[in-house]
Amino acid sequence: MKIEIGKISYQLASKKASVFDFKEENPDWDINQIVSKTGVETVYVSDENETALDLCIKAAKKLNFDPDEIGACIFVTQSPDYMLPTSACIAQDELGLSKNIAAFDINLGCSGFIYALSVAKGILQDLKKDKILILCGDTYTKFIRNNDRTCRPVFSDAGSAVIISKSKSKMSGPFSFGTDGSGYDKLIVRNRATKIENNFDNFIHMNGAEVLMFTMSNVPKGVNQLIEESGLKFEDIDFFLFHQASTIVLDNIQRKLKIPNEKMPRNNKYIGNTVSATIPILMKDLISEGKIKKNDKILMFGFGVGYSFGGCILEY
Numbered sequence: 060m061k062i063e064i065g066k067i068s069y070q071l072a073s074k075k076a077s078v079f080d081f082k083e084e085n086p087d088w089d090i091n092q093i094v095s096k097t098g099v100e101t102v103y104v105s106d107e108n109e110t111a112l113d114l115c116i117k118a119a120k121k122l123n124f125d126p127d128e129i130g131a132c133i134f135v136t137q138s139p140d141y142m143l144p145t146s147a148c149i150a151q152d153e154l155g156l157s158k159n160i161a162a163f164d165i166n167l168g169c170s171g172f173i174y175a176l177s178v179a180k181g182i183l184q185d186l187k188k189d190k191i192l193i194l195c196g197d198t199y200t201k202f203i204r205n206n207d208r209t210c211r212p213v214f215s216d217a218g219s220a221v222i223i224s225k226s227k228s229k230m231s232g233p234f235s236f237g238t239d240g241s242g243y244d245k246l247i248v249r250n251r252a253t254k255i256e257n258n259f260d261n262f263i264h265m266n267g268a269e270v271l272m273f274t275m276s277n278v279p280k281g282v283n284q285l286i287e288e289s290g291l292k293f294e295d296i297d298f299f300l301f302h303q304a305s306t307i308v309l310d311n312i313q314r315k316l317k318i319p320n321e322k323m324p325r326n327n328k329y330i331g332n333t334v335s336a337t338i339p340i341l342m343k344d345l346i347s348e349g350k351i352k353k354n355d356k357i358l359m360f361g362f363g364v365g366y367s368f369g370g371c372i373l374e375y
Contacts, residue, residue: 063231069336097306133164134195138196240366299323338359
């Protein structure tokens with residue numbers, strides 16, 4: 060089974076915020092130093108009644124697709140509207156999709172889009188219809204304290220929508236995955252589910268240094284492995300689309316792999332880290348700008364919370 064990426068859209072949260080303005084509430088922050096490390100100058104924050112599902116629904120409605128062509132709806136999120144039911148089931152109804160489809164959630168963060176692509180590729184062969192809708196959305200800012208200098212200047216809320224189709228010609232794969240659950244508590248929100256730990260609050264906590272170490276131990280190696288397994292050469296890859304974590308993370312990946320600037324685009328400066336939506340948002344921007352063209356070979360790699368990573372090579 061081969062797949063190809065079709066229409067892409069996204070919806071940023073309603074409130075646009077300058078990271079530099081956070082210093083007003085946190086006068087002890089060296090905001091210029093923070094921005095130099097994160098690379099993020101603008102983030103988008105959901106309002107009280109705005110959810111990840113809301114953002115993904117709005118993104119999907121921009122696609123102008125035929126609901127009857129969709130055979131499955133996959134929703135990637137770690138901030139669902141409800142503990143249950145499944146958000147994808149709600150999306151099926153709100154988007155007017157057929158009742159004869161598969162609809163399910165994937166609880167993954169920064170690597171989630173890659174996992175969803177692989178799952179879509181796997182189940183398309185069992186579907187009567189040729190297209191799958193992948194929704195990726197999160198509202199991490201709802202879990203971030205105003206004085207959290209590690210997370211607040213980085214994370215943004217957004218939702219993305221991507222149509223995946225069966226293909227007879229496009230290269231789709233190989234895929235590569237990895238997990239190291241020993242680092243589960245290095246990026247975590249406690250006390251929001253069934254396990255209550257009284258010594259902790261219910262906000263997000265991130266150990267940025269440990270997450271960086273995980274990234275540098277796995278991402279460059281994973282990228283080289285993908286290229287080797289594909290039978291391609293490094294120079295055959297037209298674009299490297301990485302999860303838009305932070306400038307310090309992306310700079311280290313680029314340095315380690317010696318990727319030219321023109322092949323490693325970024326947009327985190329203006330959008331921030333939107334978790335599983337970063338790669339589809341970046342791809343949409345590049346397509347709209349006319350930079351990604353038909354038959355370009357794209358290596359995508361997501362990594363982070365879990366610890367979890369996933370990568371693949373696709374032909375656009």
